[in-house]
Amino acid sequence: MSIEKKVWLVSGFITLGLALVLFKLWIDLNHFDEDPTQLPDQASVDAYLQDLPDLPEYQVRTGIFIKSFSFTGASDVHVSGYIWQHYEDGVHDAIKPAAGEVGFTLPEAADAASGLIEEVYRIDQDGSELIGWYFEQTLRQTFDYTSYPFDHKTVWVRFWPGEFDVNVALIPDFSAYPATGPDDIFGIDNRIVMGTWERENTYFDYRLSDLDTTLGIGRNEYQTNLPELHYNFVIKRNFANAFIVHMIPLIVVTMLLFGAVMTVTRRPNLVDRHDFSTSTVIGTCSVLFFVILLAHVQLREGFAGSPVIYMESFFFLMYLMLLAVSVNTYFFAAEAVPSLWFIHYKDNLIPKAAFWPFVLLCMVIITAYNLSLKESPEQEVVIQAQN
Numbered sequence: 001m002s003i004e005k006k007v008w009l010v011s012g013f014i015t016l017g018l019a020l021v022l023f024k025l026w027i028d029l030n031h032f033d034e035d036p037t038q039l040p041d042q043a044s045v046d047a048y049l050q051d052l053p054d055l056p057e058y059q060v061r062t063g064i065f066i067k068s069f070s071f072t073g074a075s076d077v078h079v080s081g082y083i084w085q086h087y088e089d090g091v092h093d094a095i096k097p098a099a100g101e102v103g104f105t106l107p108e109a110a111d112a113a114s115g116l117i118e119e120v121y122r123i124d125q126d127g128s129e130l131i132g133w134y135f136e137q138t139l140r141q142t143f144d145y146t147s148y149p150f151d152h153k154t155v156w157v158r159f160w161p162g163e164f165d166v167n168v169a170l171i172p173d174f175s176a177y178p179a180t181g182p183d184d185i186f187g188i189d190n191r192i193v194m195g196t197w198e199r200e201n202t203y204f205d206y207r208l209s210d211l212d213t214t215l216g217i218g219r220n221e222y223q224t225n226l227p228e229l230h231y232n233f234v235i236k237r238n239f240a241n242a243f244i245v246h247m248i249p250l251i252v253v254t255m256l257l258f259g260a261v262m263t264v265t266r267r268p269n270l271v272d273r274h275d276f277s278t279s280t281v282i283g284t285c286s287v288l289f290f291v292i293l294l295a296h297v298q299l300r301e302g303f304a305g306s307p308v309i310y311m312e313s314f315f316f317l318m319y320l321m322l323l324a325v326s327v328n329t330y331f332f333a334a335e336a337v338p339s340l341w342f343i344h345y346k347d348n349l350i351p352k353a354a355f356w357p358f359v360l361l362c363m364v365i366i367t368a369y370n371l372s373l374k375e376s377p378e379q380e381v382v383i384q385a386q387n
Contacts (some may be wrong), residue, residue, distance in 0.1 A: 004349060011353040018360035025367040029310075029374065030239065040181050045171050048206055052227060056169035060094055061086040063173035064157060064231045066188040068206055069327040074145070074303060075119070076110055076138050077155050081189075082120070084132035086173065095163045095215075102133060104170065105160040110140040132238065147370060148309040149242030152200060152234055158228040160209075168230040172204040180204070196241045200234040242311070249295055250314055255289050257325055258355050260284045264329055264348045281329040285322045292318050313366045321359065357380040 039045050049056065066081040085103045087096040097103040102117055109115050115137040123130045143153055161168035177186040185202050209226040260281050296315040303309055328351050332343050344348045 004346060007346075007349055007353045011357055014357040015341070015360060018357060018364055022360060022364050022367060025364065025371060026150065027372050029147060030236070037205040037207075038176070038182055039172060039205055040203070042171075042174055045206075049169060049171075049227065053225065054167060054226075057167040058092060059169055059171050060092065060095070060103065060161070061175075062159060062170040062229060063176040064187055066157075066192065068189070068192060069155065069247055072138060074305065075142060076140055077134070078138045079157060080134075080136040082134055083131055084130060084173070084176075085170075086125075086128050086130055088128045090127075093162075094127065095166060095168060096206070097131065097162060101162070103162045105129065105162060106135070106137055106139065106156050106287065107160050108139045108141060110138045133161055145303050145306045145309050147309050147374060148303070149237050149239050150245070150310065152235050152236045154232050156230045159231075160226065164183055172229065172231075181281040185233075187231060192236070196238045197235040198238055202231075202233045202238050205230050205232065211331075212343045246295070246299060247314075249291070250318060253292060254321070254359060255316060257285070257288060257321060261325055261328070261348075261355055264332055264352070271375065275338050278329055278333040282326050285326045289319070289322050301313060310366070312368045313370075314363065317359070317362050320362075 039048065049059075062083065062085050064081060064083050066079060068081070069077055072078050079109075083104065087093075087103070095103075099122070100119065102119075106115075106117075115135070117133050117135045117137070119131065119132045121130070121132045123356060139155075139157065145151055159170050161170055172180070177184075180186055180203075182203070183201075185199055187202055188199065206227045207230055209228050230285045245321070264281065292315060296312070299309075299312060299315070328348070331340055332348050347376050
């Protein structure tokens with residue numbers, strides 16, 4: 001077997017191995033870890049409230065059902081559905097909202113005036129009154145897009161009690177759902193239109209408010225350490241859509257660039273057959289550069305204000321490859337630097353054989369780095385702080 005065949009055989013095995021590693025990393029990157037703060041039942045709620053410095057004077061059972069949602073921007077999500085609360089006779093008389101009033105606040109509503117919260121039913125039950133509201137609100141939240149297109153979004157509805165001068169804790173109305181375990185999906189319409197997203201999980205949890213003020217009430221520290229009830233629904237992006245829109249053009253451009261590399265030769269019969277010239281290869285790289293640049297701008301416009309995302313790293317890799325191919329072609333044709341033997345060896349054999357292993361190795365390194373950011377405690381703290 002000739003040296004050329006051995007080099008290409010080694011290149012093929014390395015390429016196949018790196019492709020398998022990349023596929024495994026993609027699977028890990030697309031995996032969602034459950035939030036340990038989930039509240040699956042009433043016992044977990046009681047345990048959480050018992051650990052608070054100040055016990056709430058009132059506990060109001062609160063439930064939610066999501067009918068629709070849609071992203072209206074990088075940080076805005078429009079949500080509609082129903083919210084209900086139970087007010088027990090003789091227990092909640094002092095805080096029960098009158099007709100036309102609302103027993104909760106959605107603090108993240110981007111424009112409460114343009115939103116809608118209206119009472120739709122008020123039903124007397126055994127020893128309590130059930131009040132339900134229909135709502136449509138645009139909620140402003142911070143989302144992490146750095147893992148796009150393998151990103152998961154936790155969209156939450158954040159509740160504050162309607163009364164601030166008393167210690168009120170809103171607790172999940174678990175009895176209104178068939179199942180609320182860690183793996184159960186509840187509180188969201190099964191026929192909801194998800195678009196490019198897929199449902200992953202739903203759950204309730206508490207997060208202490210980060211208010212640095214008592215809102216002028218000054219009664220105690222309960223206002224600055226308010227247990228905020230959150231209803232969370234986790235969604236993941238449909239990878240196929242993003243792959244078709246962004247990855248396939250990158251793969252096609254990479255193949256065309258590899259084809260340009262393969263035309264680099266000094267053998268007279270191949271020069272005539274491939275019509276090889278330095279200007280032709282560099283011209284091809286220039287055309288491909290503008291193709292990649294336009295696709296990159298289109299991707300960047302969808303995530304304005306966000307840090308560099310995972311998919312964007314591949315565009316930077318393509319810029320590097322376009323420059324490397326142009327430089328390699330120039331040095332090979334000019335023979336200006338004879339010491340660069342790896343370029344001239346066997347008619348540019350090493351750069352040709354190393355093309356795909358190098359591209360896939362860079363993709364593996366980029367993916368492994370993003371996976372490490374996803375799993376690092378520091379990244380989780382930053383994301384939680386943003387939320």
